[in-house]
Amino acid sequence: MSTTDTADARPGYAEALAELERILSELERDNVDVDRLATQVQRAAELIGLCRERIGNARLQIEHVVAELGAAEPGNGSARA
Numbered sequence: 001m002s003t004t005d006t007a008d009a010r011p012g013y014a015e016a017l018a019e020l021e022r023i024l025s026e027l028e029r030d031n032v033d034v035d036r037l038a039t040q041v042q043r044a045a046e047l048i049g050l051c052r053e054r055i056g057n058a059r060l061q062i063e064h065v066v067a068e069l070g071a072a073e074p075g076n077g078s079a080r081a
Contacts, residue, residue, distance in 0.1 A: 013054040016047045023047075 011019065023044045026032070 010050060011047075013051055016050050016054075020044055020047045020051070 010016075023040050027037070027040060
């Protein structure tokens, strides 16, 4: 299995965010299962890291596309034939 396959096995941003919302909802209840509390908080931390990574990757891709568009505009000193 390649690293791309491994990354794809992780939840996407929307799925991770939905799971985070479920965990938050569970933690906000009056009858929080203390035995699951540490596990839920750990999972939430993992999901937050995943979401930050996905956002960072998307930002880099967008910056790359915008930079390419800027370089392709007439008058930017790039000679395109």
